[in-house]
Amino acid sequence: DTGVSQDPRHKITKRGQNVTFRCDPISEHNRLYWYRQTLGQGPEFLTYFQNEAQLEKSRLLSDRFSAERPKGSFSTLEIQRTEQGDSAMYLCASSRSYEQYFGPGTRLTVT
Amino acid sequence: GNSVTQMEGPVTLSEEAFLTINCTYTATGYPSLFWYVQYPGEGLQLLLKATKADDKGSNKGFEATYRKETTSFHLEKGSVQVSDSAVYFCALKGGETSYDKVIFGPGTSLSVIP
Numbered sequence: 001d002t003g004v005s006q007d008p009r010h011k012i013t014k015r016g017q018n019v020t021f022r023c024d025p026i027s028e029h030n031r032l033y034w035y036r037q038t039l040g041q042g043p044e045f046l047t048y049f050q051n052e053a054q055l056e057k058s059r060l061l062s063d064r065f066s067a068e069r070p071k072g073s074f075s076t077l078e079i080q081r082t083e084q085g086d087s088a089m090y091l092c093a094s095s096r097s098y099e100q101y102f103g104p105g106t107r108l109t110v111t
Numbered sequence: 112g113n114s115v116t117q118m119e120g121p122v123t124l125s126e127e128a129f130l131t132i133n134c135t136y137t138a139t140g141y142p143s144l145f146w147y148v149q150y151p152g153e154g155l156q157l158l159l160k161a162t163k164a165d166d167k168g169s170n171k172g173f174e175a176t177y178r179k180e181t182t183s184f185h186l187e188k189g190s191v192q193v194s195d196s197a198v199y200f201c202a203l204k205g206g207e208t209s210y211d212k213v214i215f216g217p218g219t220s221l222s223v224i225p
Binding site for chain 1: 214216217
């Protein structure tokens with residue numbers, strides 16, 4: 001059990017650019033979640049996959065955001081035409097049954 | 112909708128002091144309740160959980176009791192250590208809507224000084 005990994009750990013981009021983050025869940029975890037955490041706040045739910053199916057999306061996930069989980073393994077979160085308000089920590093979590101295990105996060109800074 | 116409120120920080124305590132971090136929630140049905148901890152530079156870790164009313168979750172000397180009548184899940188520890196310095200998040204999952212997402216409070220930063 002190597003834990004949930006996320007790549008990159010830090011990303012600085014200019015406004016208007018596209019960025020993509022990757023999450024590798026714990027092997028055999030069929031559920032995968034994306035959250036966003038801004039400074040001084042708790043994480044906010046973005047979206048949830050069970051295997052390769054995206055079962056729920058938050059209204060926080062605007063049309064500029066898209067998430068995929070091909071083959072039910074790793075997942076990617078893409079943000080198109082980034083805005084300064086997208087600056088945050090993006091967290092991934094996975095679970096097999098009850099407890100969600102969180103990765104270290106990807107910190108995005110949009111300049 | 113479901114929500115979690117917790118006491119504002121930062122909280123600063125001396126080593127061996129008693130800790131209480133208040134948490135209250137709003138939810139329909141019967142959610143499960145959690146405390147997560149985030150140590151500096153690390154990811155979120157589940158500290159303890161309780162899945163039904165009157166359950167007590169405990170781990171590493173921390174305790175919290177699921178109180179349905181007061182919709183509370185206060186975190187306590189009898190004697191804090193410097194290594195307990197971290198941000199603590201109260202959270203809930205499930206309830207009548209049975210969504211699988213976790214809803215977090217804003218977090219309470221704890222600093223323990225020697």
